[in-house]
Amino acid sequence: MKQLTFRHKTHITLACFLAPAVLIYSLLFLGPVLSSFYYSLTNWNGFTATMGFVGLRNYRDMMDDAAFVAALKNTAVFAVWVVILQNALAIPLAIALDSGIRSKNVLRVIFFAPAVLSPLVVGYTWMYIFNPNSGLLNTFLRSIGLPSWEQVWLGDPKFAMFCIITMVIWQFTGYSMVIYLANLQTIPSELYEAANIDGAGRWNKFLRITFPLLAPAMTINILLSTIGTLKAFDLIYVTTNGGPFHATETLTVLIFESAFKDNNFGYGTAIGVVMFLIIFVVSLLQLLVLRRREVSS
Amino acid sequence: MRTDSAKLSARKLSIELFSIIAAFVFIYPLFFIVTMTFKTAEEAASSPFRLPSSLHFGNYAKVWEMMHFPLVFANTLLITAVTIALIIVIGAIAAYPLARRSEKPYLFFYLFFIAGIMLPFQLAMIPLYKLVNMLHLVNTYHGAILIYSSINLPFTVFLYTGFLKSTPKELEEAALIDGCSIFRAFWTTVFPLMKPVTATVAVLTALSVWNDFIVPLLFLSEQNHRTITIELYTFVGEYITNWDLLFPGLVLSIMPLLVFYLFLQKFMIKGVAAGSVKG
Structure with a gap:
């Protein structure tokens, strides 16, 4: 009997431990998210007290909405290129810094630095670099005698997405590199020594030892940059705002536009739900594939 | 053996050099923006790549306000x-x-x-x-x-x-x-x-x-x-x-x-x- 009351008391105390976090999180995050699933079935405009239940109409409208299809494509292009290029740059950089060079610590600080800046600052800095008249890039091209290579960059639908991808890679390659570096330090040096005895070449050692054993860091990096690009908003919003001619309009920008500019809250939230499903499915698939790679290697 | 270690250190040196150049290119946009802030408007327009002739803090004071x-x-x-x-x-x-x-x-x-x-x-x-x-x-x-x-x-x-x-x-x-x-x-x-x-x-x-x-x-x-x-x-x-x-x-x-x-x-x-x- 005494034992029971003691256990009840323990549960009550532990419930009190959980209460503040559960309260704040469900009121200000999970609650709004769940109500989003309902709003996505309405035609609510965000202002009026009344809203009509429209069932799945918002979702059906999406299929015929050219802006949505374009945003979906833009988001995919953006995510795929950032994930590939960022990792392709971060791995050699991490290996270079890990090869026993003296300036390792200073270089690490430099490469990581852009990751502490806000996407806003990154956007404004690169807006100047890509500025067609006085910008760094065009001025540079002129000065080395290649004026024909000059472009309006962010103002050109052909190049705008490429410019945004550059900005993101510049900001986060150092971040990925730091994660690869931490992983490199866990690879036992005996493996390389054994490979040396077997007479393995440098390229062979990379392919057979380094690359497979970097799998844990790669899982995290691919997952982080995929989720990061799918959720990216600030940078695009302040540099191109989805333009020119919707060339850089991703799902997040489209949600913001639908909800706060077109006053179509119902439709905006429906796109949000689709975005969540995409993030969920993509990260789950990546986790399954990449984790298997970790185990087998 | 000696040539081997010489080759190794030459390799290390080239990696180091390459990494430093990469880091410089990498950080240049930020460095550039900082140098621009110390220039007068005319200087910024006429010679954007050159270092400022004198440190000009006037703009900071204005922007601070x-x-x-x-x-x-x-x-x-x-x-x-x-x-x-x-x-x-x-x-x-x-x-x-x-x-x-x-x-x-x-x-x-x-x-x-x-x-x-x-x-x-x-x-x-x-x-x-x-x-x-x-x-x-x-x-x-x-x-x-x-x-x-x-x-x-x-x-x-x-x-x-x-x-x-x-x-x-x-x-x-x-x-x-x-x-x-x-x-x-x-x-x-x-x-x-x-x-x-x-x-x-x-x-x-x-x-x-x-x-x-x-x-x-x-x-x-x-x-x-x-x-x-x-x-x-x-x-x-x-x-x-x-x-x-x-x-x-x-x-x-x-x-x-x-x-x-x-x-x-x-x-x-x-x-x-x-x-x-x-x-």
Whole structure:
């Protein structure tokens, strides 16, 4: 009997431990998210007290909405290129810094630095670099005698997405590199020594030892940059705002536009739900594939 | 043998050289913007690549006033610091039962928090906008602090729970036998053990709150409550063509975090790497 009351008391105390976090999180995050699933079935405009239940109409409208299809494509292009290029740059950089060079610590600080800046600052800095008249890039091209290579960059639908991808890679390659570096330090040096005895070449050692054993860091990096690009908003919003001619309009920008500019809250939230499903499915698939790679290697 | 080691050191040297050049190219945009801020308008237009002939601080003084810098800096610092403190306390105590108990309700609440890592803020944004208006939390510090805490809680709880599961129970059990309450036992024996996670949580939360744009865009638009990012956004909106004001504005807004980073770089980089490896 005494034992029971003691256990009840323990549960009550532990419930009190959980209460503040559960309260704040469900009121200000999970609650709004769940109500989003309902709003996505309405035609609510965000202002009026009344809203009509429209069932799945918002979702059906999406299929015929050219802006949505374009945003979906833009988001995919953006995510795929950032994930590939960022990792392709971060791995050699991490290996270079890990090869026993003296300036390792200073270089690490430099490469990581852009990751502490806000996407806003990154956007404004690169807006100047890509500025067609006085910008760094065009001025540079002129000065080395290649004026024909000059472009309006962010103002050109052909190049705008490429410019945004550059900005993101510049900001986060150092971040990925730091994660690869931490992983490199866990690879036992005996493996390389054994490979040396077997007479393995440098390229062979990379392919057979380094690359497979970097799998844990790669899982995290691919997952982080995929989720990061799918959720990216600030940078695009302040540099191109989805333009020119919707060339850089991703799902997040489209949600913001639908909800706060077109006053179509119902439709905006429906796109949000689709975005969540995409993030969920993509990260789950990546986790399954990449984790298997970790185990087998 | 000697030629081998000579070859090796030559190789190392070329890697070092290549890395330094890469780092220079990498950081050049930031370096360039800083040099631009010290130039007069004519100098900036006529010779953008040359170093400034003399350090010209006039624009900084002007922008300092125009951006209400002391105010927005204090706002950002207050919101970031209180959010970090709050999230550490409520995140750590919430993780304790989740890590130590295996009964169903605790497992449920664990998954309940983990789900939040996957959910994009954009999905919460629109109903949250309505809710925050209804609760009169627009343009208040505590409103922003509570919103940031709720966004950052899932990952915090996840990190703390993961860490706690790998620490032994014996310590706090000894404290409990001594007659401490569970809360005191947790606070005096378990919490100090979790320092590495607390550091990671502090760094990740600091970066995400300090640099955030969308929460202040929606909820802190009033002059007195603006943070640095939203002030910069408004400032750039007004002076987009005035590069001589724009650059000092940019540099001023990145300075606090950059200085913080340079002093705590080891700690911050470690925090990020640790947090990611756990995640």
